[in-house]
Amino acid sequence: MKGYVLDSSALFYGKDFPPSFECVITPGVVRELKKEDMGERLELLLATKIRVVSPSMRSVKKVEEKAKETGDLRRLSQTDIEIVALALDLGYELVSDDYSVQNIARVVGVPCRGMEQKGIREVYRWKAKCKGCGKTFDADVRECDVCGSETRTRRDGRP
Ligand SMILES: [Zn+2]
Known part of the structure; x- marks a missing residue:
């Protein structure tokens, strides 16, 4: 590892x-x-x-x-x-x-x-997903606008 x-x-x-x-x-x-x-x-x-x-x-x-x-x-x-x-x-x-x-x-x-060196800075995106209905949002959305449930963040693959 x-x-x-x-x-x-x-x-x-x-x-x-x-x-x-x-x-x-x-x-x-x-x-x-x-x-x-x-x-x-x-x-x-x-x-x-x-x-x-x-x-x-x-x-x-x-x-x-x-x-x-x-x-x-x-x-x-x-x-x-x-x-x-x-x-x-x-x-x-x-x-x-x-x-x-x-x-x-x-x-x-x-x-x-150091962080200025590339390589390590591979970026992937985060999404937020509603725990209730499953709708996805940008990662900073904490509450679903459809059902009001909390969201959780998950990785959304590479850009
Ligand atoms: Zn929802």
Whole structure:
């Protein structure tokens, strides 16, 4: 299984990710997104394909030690350290535009890429579908105008 560990900015600015890859975030990223009022998008992502996983303490320690050596530590948040540690645990690629995150990832041997790089930005569309009558809407419609039921979002293939 191949996959990506994502930071908050990757989720914030990113489109969606190739369906053949698993996407993982840490509890810290969830907290940051909630703070940024990204709860709705987060909900959508968690409902579909993003898993929330905590890194091992061993990897966190290792990343912290290396970051101390390189001088990145003071520029890294706890969440930054966690995502690098998680990518290390899982053997996944890290997605972050943060220079210090990219730097420390390289140091500990985690492949890392920024969102500006293409490839990862494969886009697919989302649709909302009524749980009651099945009518489909644009993804941001939460309530059906026919029967008043709640909608749920689903992937609608590639554009
Ligand atoms: Zn309906």
